[in-house]
Amino acid sequence: MNVREPVVAGVDGSDGAAAAVRWAARHARDTGLPLRVIYAASTNEPVAVSERVLNAAVAEAGSGVDFSAYEVPGDRVPALIGASKGSALLVLGESDRGWFAAALTGSTAVRVVAEAECPVVVVRGDTDPVGPVVVAVDGTRANEPALVFAFQEAARRECALFAVHAWQQPLVPTGAGTLAAAAGGAASREEWAAAAQRLLTEAVAPLRSAFPLVAVYERLVEGPAESVVSHETAGAALVVVGSRGRGQLAGLLLGSTSQALIRDSECPVAIVRAAD
Numbered sequence: 001m002n003v004r005e006p007v008v009a010g011v012d013g014s015d016g017a018a019a020a021v022r023w024a025a026r027h028a029r030d031t032g033l034p035l036r037v038i039y040a041a042s043t044n045e046p047v048a049v050s051e052r053v054l055n056a057a058v059a060e061a062g063s064g065v066d067f068s069a070y071e072v073p074g075d076r077v078p079a080l081i082g083a084s085k086g087s088a089l090l091v092l093g094e095s096d097r098g099w100f101a102a103a104l105t106g107s108t109a110v111r112v113v114a115e116a117e118c119p120v121v122v123v124r125g126d127t128d129p130v131g132p133v134v135v136a137v138d139g140t141r142a143n144e145p146a147l148v149f150a151f152q153e154a155a156r157r158e159c160a161l162f163a164v165h166a167w168q169q170p171l172v173p174t175g176a177g178t179l180a181a182a183a184g185g186a187a188s189r190e191e192w193a194a195a196a197q198r199l200l201t202e203a204v205a206p207l208r209s210a211f212p213l214v215a216v217y218e219r220l221v222e223g224p225a226e227s228v229v230s231h232e233t234a235g236a237a238l239v240v241v242g243s244r245g246r247g248q249l250a251g252l253l254l255g256s257t258s259q260a261l262i263r264d265s266e267c268p269v270a271i272v273r274a275a276d
Contacts (some may be wrong), residue, residue, distance in 0.1 A: 004119075005088035006036040013053040016093030023123045023268065024091040025061040027065045030156065033088055034066035041071050042078035071127070073202050077111055084116035091121045097144055113243060114260070119149055119272045121238075121264055129267060132217075134239040136229050136257055139165070139199040142274035146242035149272045153238055160215040164232045166225035166257075167196035194226045196220055206209040209235045226256035230264040240270045 009024040011017040021037060028035040037057045041050045054069040061067050072079040084090045090111070113120050137143060137152035147163075154161035169192045200218050208216055221228045233239045241258045261269045 004033050005086060006034045007031070007084070007091065008036045008038060008083045008087045008118075009057070009090045009091045010076070010083070011037055011039050011053055011057050011093075012076070013049075013056065013132055014093060018093070020091045020093035020123045020196050021057050021060040022062075023121070024089070025067075025210065025218055028065045028090070030120045031088075033062060033069065036083070036087070037061070037067070037069040037085050038072050038079060040076040041069070041073055042075075043073075066072060068220040080112050081115045081117075084118045084120070087118045088233055089119055090116050090120060093123055093257060103138075113271050114273070116273065119270050121213050121270045123268045125263065129235070129237050130159075131235045131237040131267070133157065133195050134162045134164055134232055134267075136225065136234045136239070136241045137163050137200055137203050137262070138242070139203050139212065140227070140242075143203070143242040144239050145274055146270075146272040147204065147207055149270060150238075150240040151211045153240070153270075154214045155211050157237065158213075159237065160217060162217050162232065162236070164219045164221060164229055165196055165200040165203075166223060166228050167192065168223055193220065193222075224256075229257055230260055230266075233265045233267050236267045238268050239265050240272060243271050243273045 007024050008026045009017075009021045011021060024037075025035055027033075037054065039050050039053050039057075050071040054071065057069055058067065072083070080090065080092075080133075089094065090112075117231055133150050133154040135147060137147065150163075152160060169189050197218070197220055204216060204218065219231065219232065228242075229239075239261055241261055258269075258271055262271075
């Protein structure tokens with residue numbers, strides 16, 4: 001028997017959660033996967049509350065999708081992490097962006113992304129924009145699952161993919177309590193830019209071969225990744241970023257670029273965890 005991994009949407013009755021259900025339902029229809037909606041009910045919560053939330057999710061999902069909805073007793077974070085096991089995707093709403101951004105250094109919010117056993121999409125807005133897929137590239141092995149996910153999404157959507165790599169010339173102490181660009185002037189800067197371009201090109205080359213129909217555009221942006229990558233998300237359908245995997249401090253698992261994109265991105269954000 002072929003068991004299909006579901007797309008899971010966490011709901012809490014908010015407008016953001018409703019948008020997450022709509023996004024998750026579109027994804028489930030497009031991929032042929034079942035949609036599972038979960039609501040974590042607190043202790044002694046009236047049954048009528050969970051029924052209202054789940055019935056609203058049924059309405060948001062619409063028709064044409066294999067749909068099921070469940071109430072899960074207990075705290076929300078463990079419920080979401082548990083729901084990610086054996087799932088294709090975990091989808092959260094814009095209300096959760098504030099929940100994430102409010103405490104991005106070691107909070108239980110980070111645990112959902114850091115400990116989820118599938119990619120997590122944080123949805124912003126009420127629509128599924130038509131546009132390219134953007135992926136943040138850092139050239140590490142931990143980034144490879146995010147690259148694969150991004151190429152798969154671009155191929156499925158039949159859209160372009162923008163591979164973005166942020167770079168900056170190393171700074172060195174000046175001796176006066178400040179930092180300055182490493183010696184070498186314009187030529188040194190050009191060398192650093194050329195090295196960054198090589199890293200980007202080499203990182204995406206295997207996926208270009210694996211997905212020959214995807215139009216790939218490489219973009220170098222100068223500056224700290226956490227400051228500049230989010231600017232590349234305007235008009236995008238989805239931005240994809242990697243995380244370092246589990247088993248370390250949560251604040252380190254969800255890197256600064258992931259944090260900034262969750263907070264500042266102009267489109268849904270997919271966070272793809274590296275394998276343990």
